[in-house]
Amino acid sequence: MKRVLIVGGSGFIGTRLASLLLELGHDVVIFDKAPSTVHASRIVRGDVRDAAALRAAVEGVDAIVALAAEHRDDVRPASLYHDVNVGGAANLVRAATQAGVRRIVFVSSVAVYGLDQPLAGENAPLRPAGDYGRSKVLAERIHDEWVAGDPRRSLMTLRPVVVFGEGNRGNVYTLAEQLRRGRFAMVGSGRNRKAIAYVGNLVEFIARNLDGARGRIVLNYADPPDYRSGELVARLCELLGRIPPRHHLPYPLALAAGRAFDALAWLLGRPLPFSAARVRKFCARTQVSIAALQATGFARPFTLDEGLARMVDAMRRQAAQR
Numbered sequence: 001m002k003r004v005l006i007v008g009g010s011g012f013i014g015t016r017l018a019s020l021l022l023e024l025g026h027d028v029v030i031f032d033k034a035p036s037t038v039h040a041s042r043i044v045r046g047d048v049r050d051a052a053a054l055r056a057a058v059e060g061v062d063a064i065v066a067l068a069a070e071h072r073d074d075v076r077p078a079s080l081y082h083d084v085n086v087g088g089a090a091n092l093v094r095a096a097t098q099a100g101v102r103r104i105v106f107v108s109s110v111a112v113y114g115l116d117q118p119l120a121g122e123n124a125p126l127r128p129a130g131d132y133g134r135s136k137v138l139a140e141r142i143h144d145e146w147v148a149g150d151p152r153r154s155l156m157t158l159r160p161v162v163v164f165g166e167g168n169r170g171n172v173y174t175l176a177e178q179l180r181r182g183r184f185a186m187v188g189s190g191r192n193r194k195a196i197a198y199v200g201n202l203v204e205f206i207a208r209n210l211d212g213a214r215g216r217i218v219l220n221y222a223d224p225p226d227y228r229s230g231e232l233v234a235r236l237c238e239l240l241g242r243i244p245p246r247h248h249l250p251y252p253l254a255l256a257a258g259r260a261f262d263a264l265a266w267l268l269g270r271p272l273p274f275s276a277a278r279v280r281k282f283c284a285r286t287q288v289s290i291a292a293l294q295a296t297g298f299a300r301p302f303t304l305d306e307g308l309a310r311m312v313d314a315m316r317r318q319a320a321q322r
Contacts, residue, residue, distance in 0.1 A: 002210055003027040005061040007048060007092060008068030010036040012168045013107070017065065017203040018042065024207060031057040032068070048088030051095070058095040063103040063210050066092055066143075071109070071132055085135035086142070093146035102153045105206055106143045108136045110159050110195075110220060110288050115280065118193075121289040122159070122218045130277075147216045154212045158205075160221040161288060165199030165307060166314035171281075172196060174273075176236045176312060180319075186245045187254040188283040190230025195222040195287045198307025201300040208298070219296075220288040223304045229282065235305070239312040254279045 004021055006014045009030030015038050018028045028042050031054065036043045046053035048068045058064065070084045089106075096104060111133035113120040128134045140157055147155035164172035178184035201223050227235065237244045258276035265272045302310075 001025050001027060002062040003029065003060060004210065005029045005031060005058060005064045007031045007054075007057075007064060007066045007088075009039075009065075010034045010043065011067060012165070012170070013163060013199055013203065014065075014067045015039065015167075016165065016199050017067075017206055020203050020207050026210075029057065029061060048091055049083055051091040054088075054091050055095040055098060058092075058099040058101060061099070061101055063105070064092065064096060064101055065105045065107070065206060067107050069107075069136075081131040081135040082138075085132070086138045089139035089142040093142055097146065097149070102150070103210065103212065104143060104146070104154070105156045105158065105209065105212075106140070107206075108140050108157050108159045109133065110161050110286070112137050112140065112159060113288070115284045115286070118285045118287050119289050120220075122220060122292055144216060152214060154214050155216045156209055156212050157216070157218045158202075158221050159218065159288070160197050160202060161195040161286065163197045163199050163202055164311055166311055168199065168311070172232075172308075173311065173315070175233070176240065176315060179233065179236050179242055180240050180315065182242070184233070184245060185254075186230070186233060186248045187279055188229070188248065188251045190228060190233065190248065192229050192283055192285045193226040193287050194229050194232060194285075195226045196232075196304070197221055197223045198300075198302055198304060198310075200302050200307060200310075204301055205298055219293050220290050221293060222288060222290050223300060223307070224290070225304065226287050227304075235308060236312070239309055251279070251283050254283075 004026050006018055008014050009018050010032035018039050021028050030036050030039055030042045031044050031046055033047045044057045048054060068088055070080045112126045112128050113124055114127040114129040117124050126137050128137055143155055147153045162171050164170060234244045255276055258279040261272050261274045262276050
């Protein structure tokens with residue numbers, strides 16, 4: 001049994017991970033600025049920008065899973081990406097050093113590659129396109145310096161693609177909800193491939209790798225197969241009992257509309273659900289190489305299709321309770 005600290009453990013991935021670790025017999029502590037609706041007795045409230053609070057939470061733990069991050073496209077002010085993602089990483093490794101913790105699993109992002117490197121492997125150049133990706137690159141470097149500081153330390157840096165599942169309100173959920181409500185317009189040809197990951201598989205991988213080898217390992221994380229965006233839309237429509245959209249909005253027109261919405265959002269002082277960034281992301285080919293991940297022999301407990309079905313079932317149950 002290990003005592004595991006999940007930093008950012010009240011969120012979507014953290015809550016699911018905490019539940020699994022408890023099932024496996026581990027002792028779990030959650031450090032988060034938000035309350036935990038599932039594991040209230042495990043929570044230590046605090047912000048990763050508060051070095052003293054983080055230092056107290058790290059005391060006595062065997063391993064740390066670092067999940068806390070500002071990750072939305074519309075975070076304002078943009079300086080929060082650096083304050084939370086970079087400053088928080090610095091506080092975390094400092095606390096780990098002071099407490100003698102030698103094992104960290106850091107959840108980074110494929111955003112470190114940018115949008116122009118399809119099938120990037122872990123050794124591909126890091127060319128982030130936005131503030132979020134740049135902050136993750138800097139946070140990775142901070143963790144790398146930490147593990148290099150002591151040969152007894154162990155660091156696994158995971159770079160997951162978009163993660164979805166029950167209870168999440170991210171990109172895949174938003175797409176499914178728009179399809180359910182009949183408010184979706186297909187943008188582009190639908191031929192670009194999208195790598196995604198089911199949360200049940202991701203947390204299983206993390207839980208099974210808390211006893212990693214010494215040193216540093218970096219792994220991309222995605223669940224095969226990589227659907228084409230049109231195939232993903234069609235599969236979600238099938239699960240939802242909806243007819244797939246027949247008309248496609250040309251990419252240049254959608255991008256122009258997204259920029260117009262960006263201008264409107266700026267005038268209103270609040271984010272809108274449609275933006276140029278979302279158009280670019282939806283139409284981009286977002287795949288990464290998972291050869292190194294597959295070489296670990298990890299057996300996923302769920303297929304990607306099972307994950308999508310579980311998410312849609314949860315959406316139905318939620319809609320029925322409204």
